[in-house]
Amino acid sequence: MMSPHPVPTDLGGLVRVATSTGLAQQVGQCRHPVAVAGSSLLVERGTGRIVERLDPTTSPGRMVGLRCRSRRASVCPACSALYKLDAYHLIAAGLHGGKDTPPQVAYRPRLFVTVTAPSFGPVHLGPDRHGQPRPCHPRTRRAAARRSCGRWHPAADPAIGTPLDPAGYDYPGQVLFNAHVGLLWARLTTETRRGLAAAAGLPRAVAARQVRVVFAKVAEFQARGVVHLHAIVRLDGADGPSSAPAGWASVDLLEHAIRAAIRRVEVATPACRRVPVRRLRWGRQVDVRPITRTDGVSETVVARYVAKYATKAAEAAGIDLGPIYCRACDGHGTHRTTAVLCHRCAGTGRRPGVSLRHLSGHARRLVDTCWWLGAQPGLGRLRLRRYAHTLGFRGHFATTSRTYSTTFTALRVERRNWMAARRAERAGVDPAGVLVVGDWRNTGPGGGA
Known part of the structure; x- marks a missing residue:
């Protein structure tokens, strides 16, 4: 995987990257890192010469793990803090410009x-x-x-x-x-x-x-x-x-x-x-x-307010669950093509080991209502059993119009390119003259952040 994008040279981009890098050091390790194996090469553009090789298999005691990138604070506080920061910059860019969004x-x-x-x-x-x-x-x-x-x-x-x-x-x-x-x-x-x-x-x-x-x-x-x-x-x-x-x-x-x-x-x-x-x-x-710059609701207050809720789900209602439906049968209890009883969930449609006992009576009633409605003919397209853990809500918690401002992907690319430039400087080469070529494969959960 190559990173041909230029390193951010605008002051706003450098401030964003520096802030997120400092925050990543403060919030600590990812709670659910994804372990990867492979290598990362720093390659000279003109000659193809390998300037540096990063291979965890040749570094005893060293493991490489990618952040889980969960947006939910209840799942991973560290990744959630980074997501909230990106959400703030995304929202703010659409209010006062920046990151390829004009200040007008x-x-x-x-x-x-x-x-x-x-x-x-x-x-x-x-x-x-x-x-x-x-x-x-x-x-x-x-x-x-x-x-x-x-x-x-x-x-x-x-x-x-x-x-x-x-x-x-x-x-x-x-x-x-x-x-x-x-x-x-x-x-x-x-x-x-x-x-x-x-x-x-x-x-x-x-x-x-x-x-x-x-x-x-x-x-x-x-x-x-x-x-x-x-x-x-x-x-x-x-x-x-x-x-x-x-x-x-x-x-x-x-x-x-x-x-x-x-x-x-x-x-x-x-x-x-x-x-x-x-x-x-x-x-x-x-x-x-x-939203004004003088009176009324200020841009900064709005951006912070919106970013705060981008990392929350149904925790406010006492629902701190992952999906409860069985993935093998999509929550139906039987395989839809053969009508054979699902052996993984024993016909219940629920993920094995899931329990609702810790929920309050009101929260449990809402989840059970999703489960009951999800089985009704005519309501199948709502996929209520799949989204019982979010009480029937099926959308993304944070969405924007296509032309509102930047994207989460662009913010992550900006951060990744900045880190690649620092790596090139440590290797003693010009960041503009090298490419980062990665060959990584997922080895499952675990590893270090």
Whole structure:
């Protein structure tokens, strides 16, 4: 494997690489390194002469391991810290430029949007968003017919997010919402584009040649186990970040289009004999704020906030699991082509050795609901058993439009090229005159970071 890409020479690139290198030394070793065997050659470009050879088999006591690159802090804190740093740079580049993204994006119409899920039943409440304690569903005359709690739950109380009335809680509705969040967001962006065109009095095709809607978003699990989204929405010209949108495209117009789209968007769930069709919509709690350099929400605050949630999964809801379905039968319990009982899971469809006993009653009920719905005819395409460990949510936790900014791959390549340049300098050769040629093969988990 060769690394022909140039070493970053811009100041921002050097700062990014230096920061990530220092962080890698601070966070320590990877918790689940991948052991590799093979060799790495430093080859002179013009002559093909081997300047240096790195071969772990000829270095007694030395092992080579690659980082697992897990984004989840609960799986590998070290790799998660690096992922969070990359996520910050990726988000920040789309806000103020850098890493092949022009600085003009800082002057485009931009909004920080939060969309939430609807209510599936009352749940126990903790402190408010400012950290101030509050009573949980106090009993009043107007609420006499409803269930009440009245306690003051501290922040770490496991009761927060659990239903006041588990028997009346809409578990299927919540799981189906999680499974359709990606489709809801896709329709939200489509409706936003239509709203912009209508506000400008232009046909959609004409408006698309003048304005492009781009975004970066992350999914966050609330304590009740349902997903809501934080997104940065930006308007560019038709040619992407390098071009400005038409003059009629403003922050106010974008906000109006987004709010109207949130109210209009809905998704109908597939028909099923035991589960009625549901029309899923966004919740009432919506937050849309402009991103500015002077007042309002600052670029740095937004980038840090979004990057923070890029490394989280369902831990907030008390779900710290890997996939629980049996890979041999894809969770069906039988092989789909032959209908023969799966011997690996003994027909249960679950991965051998997996246990849900450590989960709370609410979390276990959500996982079980995913498992039950996943077996219903008509809901098979949702693959709910495969994603039972994320409570039905099937999307990526951090996604961006293609032209929002850079990519995680580009950031890793930048870091790898910088390390290759340091290796060439230690060997006493010009980094621009050599190539790194690697021949590595996976030997399984283990090794050193």
